[in-house]
């Protein structure tokens with residue numbers, strides 16, 4: 001019952017916020033999992049008046065506590081099959097840039113892992129900080145990454161459209177991938193090169209033939225938990241799949257992300273940075289892992305000390 005009433009409350013908010021209200025170019029906003037830092041006094045308009053969901057019990061993002069996560073042996077690897085021909089365009093919607101896909105068919109889908117059926121890819125986007133010290137939405141044992149990629153998919157077996165799925169149970173599956181600063185990411189560069197053409201809010205440009213599976217880490221280990229969108233309408237419709245290993249990008253690639261603007265042409269320039277939602281309480285949820293957690297260093301040290309002691313005394 002609680003879920004039903006929460007959905008009812010958020011449905012109207014969702015209708016209001018999923019559309020760009022700037023006038024002529026009104027269109028769907030598929031960046032339903034994005035957010036902005038709402039601790040900042042200078043709030044992005046998206047967040048004015050709607051910072052949380054009263055009664056929410058499975059909000060995102062969260063801090064993943066490695067020791068508290070439970071290994072689930074039945075969790076198979078997540079399988080992505082993306083057709084680069086379904087990649088349509090890139091769009092600055094005023095709080096992030098989105099790469100959107102044609103989701104009329106099952107050509108680009110994710111399946112496996114915790115998912116009962118295939119989910120179609122709708123869009124991907126990133127969250128990032130003003131510098132390399134923060135930027136990700138999720139954290140791991142309180143460790144923050146400079147950026148986080150979200151690949152947003154919807155349940156095309158249960159629902160008819162993305163807009164319907166985001167408001168409902170088991171509507172969305174989002175793969176989250178941490179970015180850390182290191183080596184240059186060759187495949188990401190194609191995207192970075194096009195970013196200056198969507199510098200301003202509401203700008204859109206063609207972006208074709210991109211297969212986002214090139215942005216997945218080589219290691220298939222992940223955590224999964226039940227959560228929410230991290231932007232309004234904040235509905236609790238998301239099966240989160242957070243990849244354990246980050247991917248590496250170099251500093252200059254993140255610098256181009258930070259050169260984008262929240263503002264439209266002719267407005268005062270405001271840099272698009274810190275577009276993440278703060279951590280939410282875990283409450284009564286369990287994070288499952290697809291992998292056996294390795295021993296923490298401190299545990300390993302204790303075990304080895306015990307072993308040494310036994311050898312000495314025995």
Ligand SMILES: [Zn+2]
Pocket residue numbers: 033034035125126127150230
């Ligand atoms: Zn997001």
